[in-house]
Amino acid sequence: MHRKPPAQPNQGDEVALSDLQRDRDALVVDLPWTDRLSLRLRELGLLPGTRVRVLRTGSRLVIQIGEARLALRRADAAAIRVCDAT
Amino acid sequence: MLDPAGPTEPTSDAAVIALVGNPNTGKTTFFNALTGLHQRIANYPGVTVEFFAGEARLPAGSSLQVVDLPGTYSLSAASPVEALAVDVLFGRQPDAPIVDAVIAIADASNLRQGLYLISQLLELNKPLVLVLNMSDIAAARGIAIDVNELSRQLGVPVVPVVATRGEGLDAVLAHLQSLLAKESTPVPLRSPLPSEMSVQVDRLVTEASEHRRALTRAEAIRLLVDTEDLSPELECLQGKVRELRANIGASAPLSALETEARHLWIQQVLSGSCAAGRASGLSGSDRLDRILTHRVLGLATFLVISAFLFQGIYRGSAPLMDAIEGLFSRLGLVVAAQVPKGPVQSLLVDGVIAGVGGVLVFLPQIAFLFLLISILEDCGYMARAALLMDRLLGRLGLSGRSFIPMLSSFACAVPGIMSARTIANRRDRYVTILVAPLISCSARLPVYVLFIGAFIPDEPIFGRWIGLQGLTLLGMYTMGALVAIPVAWLLRSTLFRGHSSAFLLELPSYKWPTPYTVGLRVYHSACAFVVRAGSIILAGTIVMWALAYFPRSETVSRQFDEQRAQIALVSGAQRDAALKRLESEEAAAHVEASYLGRAGHFIEPAVEPLGWDWRLGMAALASFPAREIIISALGTIYSLGGEGVDEESADLRAALQGATRADGSRVLGVPVALSVMVFFALCAQCMSTLAVIQRETESWGWALLSFTYMTVLAYVGALATYQATTWLGW
Numbered sequence: 001m002h003r004k005p006p007a008q009p010n011q012g013d014e015v016a017l018s019d020l021q022r023d024r025d026a027l028v029v030d031l032p033w034t035d036r037l038s039l040r041l042r043e044l045g046l047l048p049g050t051r052v053r054v055l056r057t058g059s060r061l062v063i064q065i066g067e068a069r070l071a072l073r074r075a076d077a078a079a080i081r082v083c084d085a086t
Numbered sequence: 087m088l089d090p091a092g093p094t095e096p097t098s099d100a101a102v103i104a105l106v107g108n109p110n111t112g113k114t115t116f117f118n119a120l121t122g123l124h125q126r127i128a129n130y131p132g133v134t135v136e137f138f139a140g141e142a143r144l145p146a147g148s149s150l151q152v153v154d155l156p157g158t159y160s161l162s163a164a165s166p167v168e169a170l171a172v173d174v175l176f177g178r179q180p181d182a183p184i185v186d187a188v189i190a191i192a193d194a195s196n197l198r199q200g201l202y203l204i205s206q207l208l209e210l211n212k213p214l215v216l217v218l219n220m221s222d223i224a225a226a227r228g229i230a231i232d233v234n235e236l237s238r239q240l241g242v243p244v245v246p247v248v249a250t251r252g253e254g255l256d257a258v259l260a261h262l263q264s265l266l267a268k269e270s271t272p273v274p275l276r277s278p279l280p281s282e283m284s285v286q287v288d289r290l291v292t293e294a295s296e297h298r299r300a301l302t303r304a305e306a307i308r309l310l311v312d313t314e315d316l317s318p319e320l321e322c323l324q325g326k327v328r329e330l331r332a333n334i335g336a337s338a339p340l341s342a343l344e345t346e347a348r349h350l351w352i353q354q355v356l357s358g359s360c361a362a363g364r365a366s367g368l369s370g371s372d373r374l375d376r377i378l379t380h381r382v383l384g385l386a387t388f389l390v391i392s393a394f395l396f397q398g399i400y401r402g403s404a405p406l407m408d409a410i411e412g413l414f415s416r417l418g419l420v421v422a423a424q425v426p427k428g429p430v431q432s433l434l435v436d437g438v439i440a441g442v443g444g445v446l447v448f449l450p451q452i453a454f455l456f457l458l459i460s461i462l463e464d465c466g467y468m469a470r471a472a473l474l475m476d477r478l479l480g481r482l483g484l485s486g487r488s489f490i491p492m493l494s495s496f497a498c499a500v501p502g503i504m505s506a507r508t509i510a511n512r513r514d515r516y517v518t519i520l521v522a523p524l525i526s527c528s529a530r531l532p533v534y535v536l537f538i539g540a541f542i543p544d545e546p547i548f549g550r551w552i553g554l555q556g557l558t559l560l561g562m563y564t565m566g567a568l569v570a571i572p573v574a575w576l577l578r579s580t581l582f583r584g585h586s587s588a589f590l591l592e593l594p595s596y597k598w599p600t601p602y603t604v605g606l607r608v609y610h611s612a613c614a615f616v617v618r619a620g621s622i623i624l625a626g627t628i629v630m631w632a633l634a635y636f637p638r639s640e641t642v643s644r645q646f647d648e649q650r651a652q653i654a655l656v657s658g659a660q661r662d663a664a665l666k667r668l669e670s671e672e673a674a675a676h677v678e679a680s681y682l683g684r685a686g687h688f689i690e691p692a693v694e695p696l697g698w699d700w701r702l703g704m705a706a707l708a709s710f711p712a713r714e715i716i717i718s719a720l721g722t723i724y725s726l727g728g729e730g731v732d733e734e735s736a737d738l739r740a741a742l743q744g745a746t747r748a749d750g751s752r753v754l755g756v757p758v759a760l761s762v763m764v765f766f767a768l769c770a771q772c773m774s775t776l777a778v779i780q781r782e783t784e785s786w787g788w789a790l791l792s793f794t795y796m797t798v799l800a801y802v803g804a805l806a807t808y809q810a811t812t813w814l815g816w
Contacts, residue, residue, distance in 0.1 A: 023368075033338065033339050033341070034339070035588070036164060036510065036588065037588040039162070039341050040159065040160075041590065042341075042342065042346075043159055043160045043202055044202075045198055045199055045202070045349060047346060047349055055368075055375070056375070060473055060477060060486075060589075062375070062379065062473070066196065066198045066199065067193075067196040067198070068196055068199050068592060069371075069372075069375075069592065069593040069595075070590060070591070070593070071469070071472075071473045071476070071589070071590070071593055072589060072591075073476070073588070076588060076589070076590075
């Protein structure tokens with residue numbers, strides 16, 4: 001399976017959540033607001049300005065928001081823009 | 087799955103309390119602590135999701151009816167199960183009682199997430215107590231919550247609780263009592279919504295009251311924000327809703343405005359009342375997940391856990407099983423000695439005791455299976471398994487969400503199918519429902535255990551721990567799941583084509599399972615199994631007995647009486663042995679001449695290619711209402727047929743091993759045993775499952791489809807197994 005080499009963003013660069021490396025903190029910049037999944041993510045606290053961290057990378061991501069751990073698919077996470085804030 | 091002998095409906099004047107909260111907040115543990123064993127299933131028309139109602143007492147003595155609503159993250163429902171919780175709260179669920187007060191439960195260590203739902207619940211205008219559960223864990227993580235300040239900001243009582251130890255329950259009840267005693271509604275609340283939105287919400291409430299519809303603000307917000315179609319009774323508001331939406335004149339969707347406004351409010355509330363814990367590095371739970379959700383190690387752990395699960399079921403319950411088996415064979419002898427010979431004795435000994443007793447023997451194993459699955463669920467592992475399985479299920483067009491209903495189908499397909507309501511996507515839900523009955527449920531376990539015990543040699547394979555018998559059991563269990571994969575794929579790409587669904591799942595922190603919660607679940611399922619054995623299986627057994635006993639052929643009796651008279655002339659030990667042999671020959675001749683025997687010979691050509699004799703064929707046919715009937719049916723047929731009734735071989739296992747055809751050859755061997763097990767693994771022999779499919783899909787068509795495809799699969803599978811294993815010379 002073809003997989004993109006992991007991006008090495010500098011601080012402040014905007015990347016997709018799916019390209020974030022493991023255990024790095026990031027701030028949410030933008031996420032879609034039309035689909036049901038994004039609405040649920042917003043309800044769970046994933047909003048622009050929220051701090052997130054990726055705990056598991058690969059085809060299924062685990063992200064941490066506050067004390068919550070959420071599992072989601074790589075393709076869905078690709079629509080969420082974050083900037084590195086380590 | 088609850089004993090029907092539970093407490094009766096509480097009196098109608100008892101106040102109704104709804105227990106609401108996010109999933110994984112220990113809501114059910116709190117509910118169990120509050121109500122103890124005084125619970126029953128809340129069964130509302132059109133609703134099959136399992137949730138419980140129970141009884142609790144206020145300090146002053148009056149009784150409360152507590153409803154444990156399904157967990158939800160928001161009043162904007164994303165799945166049928168969340169919609170149910172919302173409908174009960176809004177008083178829209180037919181026949182559900184009107185909720186008088188709410189206990190909102192939140193995880194003290196994840197208050198930010200819990201407060202989202204709370205902020206919505208506050209606009210319900212109902213008395214509300216906020217329970218902060220697992221406050222001990224929060225304290226241990228260094229999260230300091232100023233309960234008084236939080237209570238002041240929210241305008242409701244806040245009680246820290248440790249539900250696993252029952253701490254704080256009295257305070258919750260005391261607060262409820264004083265809230266219910268007051269006639270006035272709680273302090274009017276400043277809505278978190280932006281004022282331009284809030285104004286329009288109030289206008290909708292006013293408009294509705296002009297149409298004689300009482301609407302709470304919470305409900306009005308949903309009408310404005312969520313874009314779903316209005317229910318028929320609210321259709322008169324359609325025009326107004328559209329107008330008010332336009333009035334707000336927002337640049338972003340209203341749902342985005344709502345979530346942002348609420349989280350802003352949460353931020354303000356928490357900044358004054360909650361000091362965050364220690365700088366969060368990796369928690370113990372996260373470190374465990376590095377292994378348990380690892381691409382390779384995680385899957386390997388999952389397989390090892392499953393292997394030990396099934397081996398554990400087989401080994402762990404063996405001593406108890408032997409004890410129950412012994413009990414029933416002794417009971418049979420006692421009854422046989424007390425009741426005079428004839429139809430009544432035969433019904434009791436060959437029908438009820440040999441039949442139903444034979445099924446009840448499996449109670450320890452079923453309890454053990456539920457115990458292990460409940461432990462996996464309660465400790466938080468299930469969500470990890472769903473995460474791992476999402477990759478495979480995603481390829482089939484499903485999501486990891488479907489895994490949890492499928493895994494609970496290993497215990498029983500009925501709750502499994504009902505829990506498919508947590509799946510938001512309709513196509514996914516239907517496919518999950520249709521393949522769930524393929525998963526090997528606990529009712530198949532007795533069949534496997536009986537045939538494995540009788541025909542598969544007890545040889546160790548990997549050292550002492552995993553033997554050939556345990557491995558065969560694992561194989562039988564895996565087969566259903568393996569067959570479910572292509573079936574799900576086929577359904578998803580033909581009848582249920584469409585976009586693949588999204589996947590989002592919260593991974594709760596690992597915790598030690600609560601003995602009380604696990605124990606209660608095992609107790610409920612054990613009760614359900616006993617009730618099932620006493621009702622549908624007993625009825626099936628009696629029918630089988632009657633068919634195998636009647637008509638009592640006069641010619642057969644006369645023929646054997648003549649032979650007996652001849653033998654009586656011989657003397658000594660030889661005569662006794664001959665008489666005994668004659669007696670079982672007579673019994674066998676009677677069964678052959680019975681209605682069952684005649685029907686059996688009629689269907690024999692259809693089951694012969696599977697390697698079965700007519701007795702197995704009839705027992706399998708009789709098992710269509712409930713698959714465990716095969717055990718009782720075989721018990722009855724062999725017992726009536728004079729096999730396995732003497733003391734030395736009291737159990738069915740020995741009777742099966744010794745069963746012979748008319749020409750004296752053995753009926754059963756490894757190929758036949760495997761073919762029977764494969765048939766039972768794949769066949770839809772459960773009326774309750776078909777009924778629940780009909781209820782959940784609201785169509786007999788889908789129930790009929792699953793019955794047909796499974797029966798065809800079962801026949802083909804059993805045929806292939808028998809022919810292949812015979813050809814291999816097993």
